[in-house]
Amino acid sequence: MPPKTRAPYQPFEYLEAGTDYREFTLAKELERVPPSSYPLDADQTKRLDRILATAPLVSSHDHCVVMPEDIEQIHDYARERRTWTGYAGLAAAGVDVVLEAFLDGMGGWRWDDVLFDLGMRYSDIAHQDFLYRAETKADLDRAKPAGKCALVSTLECATMIEDDVDRVDVLYGFGVRVMGITYSESNGLGSGLREERDGGLTDLGRATVRRMNKVGMTIDVSHCGDQTSLDTIATSERPILITHAGARGLWKTKRMKPDEVLKACAAKGGVIGVEAAPHTTLTEKHPLHSLESVMEHVAYCVELMGIDHVGLGPDTLFGDHVGLHKAFAAALSLSRIQQGVKYTPVRYVDGMESPAEAMPNAARWLVAHGYEDADVAKILGGNVLRVLKETWAR
Numbered sequence: 001m002p003p004k005t006r007a008p009y010q011p012f013e014y015l016e017a018g019t020d021y022r023e024f025t026l027a028k029e030l031e032r033v034p035p036s037s038y039p040l041d042a043d044q045t046k047r048l049d050r051i052l053a054t055a056p057l058v059s060s061h062d063h064c065v066v067m068p069e070d071i072e073q074i075h076d077y078a079r080e081r082r083t084w085t086g087y088a089g090l091a092a093a094g095v096d097v098v099l100e101a102f103l104d105g106m107g108g109w110r111w112d113d114v115l116f117d118l119g120m121r122y123s124d125i126a127h128q129d130f131l132y133r134a135e136t137k138a139d140l141d142r143a144k145p146a147g148k149c150a151l152v153s154t155l156e157c158a159t160m161i162e163d164d165v166d167r168v169d170v171l172y173g174f175g176v177r178v179m180g181i182t183y184s185e186s187n188g189l190g191s192g193l194r195e196e197r198d199g200g201l202t203d204l205g206r207a208t209v210r211r212m213n214k215v216g217m218t219i220d221v222s223h224c225g226d227q228t229s230l231d232t233i234a235t236s237e238r239p240i241l242i243t244h245a246g247a248r249g250l251w252k253t254k255r256m257k258p259d260e261v262l263k264a265c266a267a268k269g270g271v272i273g274v275e276a277a278p279h280t281t282l283t284e285k286h287p288l289h290s291l292e293s294v295m296e297h298v299a300y301c302v303e304l305m306g307i308d309h310v311g312l313g314p315d316t317l318f319g320d321h322v323g324l325h326k327a328f329a330a331a332l333s334l335s336r337i338q339q340g341v342k343y344t345p346v347r348y349v350d351g352m353e354s355p356a357e358a359m360p361n362a363a364r365w366l367v368a369h370g371y372e373d374a375d376v377a378k379i380l381g382g383n384v385l386r387v388l389k390e391t392w393a394r
């Protein structure tokens, strides 16, 4: 994946730092940790270049934002509500389409906060022309030939719609094209994965799924409980995405999806994007979280679901992700989710540390492990693009 070129632009450079907003020293987008590039020989490198000359590189879930260098400042940074987009890191990665999971600044998924975050980042994005918002199928296809990067606006859950299904239309109007049903906590639509008991999709949840189908917004069940995931898949008239998760068959936490959910997702034409956020997709064989553990989940899902139903949703960001998890441990329900498993913590996920590293290294790994050209292309983006196109209105 050749890096993309872009005109120099610093986030919010149209304002005066220190005068218009409080400035933070931010993490390096590239080489924050020793860079890691999965080794390929000359023939393999040539083969990968050939594949990527036409096959788009698509991440089904990332947070392409830059965190403060000192992660202790994260709460102040969030309060400033001016999140930096990692343009330089994205260009270096050569990613064509990224499903960007917008945060809501202070947490809690409040309606006003979510809209504020969308608008604030859109304002910054509108001041440059390398990264653009993808809202139609044609938008998804034009990034690669143009040497640009398409950003698909996504939300991890629909909690902010409260009990007002019309807000699905409003969010669509604000550019949101993929949305989860619940976060790890439950909401009025269904049960989140942290819950002891999963009540399944509620009537409001069913109405929301139907509205998302009609409006043309892709449904995500990454953070839903198992029953809520199954109900959502059954209710939706269209395929769904699991934008960022892994296989419980390899690692027994609530954050991972059981075979039953993965199979139901595939049977409906859906796709899982295998994730790489620290300490999620571990395996017994690769208990120190790294590219190898993540790709073991990819191989498992391909075996179980078929080659047409697996992609990559690294769930990375620019900065200290492990530190961020510590700062937000309670909000992220981490102790509940990781209940019952023991692992050795890592400082970062070697080989999949940031959006700049994750997709390129996954691509290199696939080529090195005997996947056919067409299969590599499917996993690197073809499958996720198919679901987006089957679910979007236009």
Ligand SMILES: [Zn+2]
Binding pocket: 156, 222, 223, 244
């Ligand atoms: Zn998530």
